Amino acid sequence: MSGTAAYKSLETEKADDLDDAPITEHDLEAVYEEPPPKLAAARTAVCAAAVVVSAIACLFVVALIFHHGMNIDGGAEKVGAGLFLVSGTDVLLLLRNSKHNDKTWGLPGGNSDKGERILDTAKREATEEMGSMPSCNVLGQILTRRGKQQQKHYTVVVCQMDAAARMAFKPRLNSEHREARWWPLAGLPSPEELHPVVALLLQDPGLKAQLVAALPAGLQLASNATAAGAVPAQALGPSSEAGDEIIDKRGASMLLGDSGKVLLMRKLKHGPGKWGMPGGSQDSKDADALAAAERELRSEIGEPPQHDVRGQVVVKRRGKHGIKLHTVYLAATAAGASTGFRATKLDDHYEAQWVDLKEAIQLPASQLHPLLAEVLSSENRAALSAAFGVQL
Incomplete structure (x- = not known):
């Protein structure tokens, strides 16, 4: 059956037999007509905008992924x-x-x-x-x-x-x-x-x-703030503040050790007759507490043996005008110093002797200068052991 016959057949149908008016050749041809120019331009613009939006969305997702570090380094930028x-x-x-x-x-x-x-x-x-x-x-x-x-x-x-x-x-x-x-x-x-x-x-x-x-067993870490008394010497000057406390005076000493022995000195003053260490007050010319300790060491025993600082103990004492802060450096000497080195200066002391560290910690407090007594106390045994290689 030809197309024309089909259309004529549809035209012969009664109007009440159909829900709509008869379909004509004109109606069918209209389906294939090009849309008006303005409508075509609008459709093109909509499609282009959709492509642009999709591209931007993809770029945003990629940027977001990189921002959050989702890469081969496990989330690290x-x-x-x-x-x-x-x-x-x-x-x-x-x-x-x-x-x-x-x-x-x-x-x-x-x-x-x-x-x-x-x-x-x-x-x-x-x-x-x-x-x-x-x-x-x-x-x-x-x-x-x-x-x-x-x-x-x-x-x-x-x-x-x-x-x-x-x-x-x-x-x-x-x-x-x-x-x-x-x-x-x-x-x-x-x-x-x-x-x-x-x-x-x-x-x-x-x-x-x-x-x-x-860390090796037995080592203690500082708390979230600086440990009590362990304020770096160069961080505060004389009569400065450490927390809510006034630092009135600073000092430093050096405890030399070799082969399980430490160099002790019997003092002439400031605890006469008691065992102590080379040391004294820190002054304005010292760059820090360590510089003060080295200066005092040379002043009191002469040219010291080669040594390496391996630890420190900070002693805080309360005085009339504030806190007295004294840093004691624990220094290991070159091997053999305990047998070969002798102090050449003893201006402030009766004598200097190398004393077995295990024997030193057993000395009664009455024979020790308060600073040395604090350093040799049970609280500092771990630091002494680590610095001098002696199990206490």
């Missing part, structure tokens, strides 16, 4: 590593000289290169910042996360140096740092003075637990 070098009861911290976290104490470390392993990052950064990578034994790795989206990942590599390695290692700092110093773990700077990574490591309970687990 920035990856880095640093060395937590521990020796005895101390950790090595560097004072930063940078526009980022300037004048804070942090770890030798930095950002990882593409494809670089974490341990290799820590070793490379240590070499760049301190001149060489010290000999140490890796005890563990702790991942820290910082940033608004926890996108900054920094792995702290805990590494232990023995006494010989510590004595041999002399950091040669690059321009990124001002100073390298061994800080006692029980007397670290306040959180405000620490690099954010170190502060987080000590303040976050989970991270701190990991650090304690990685």
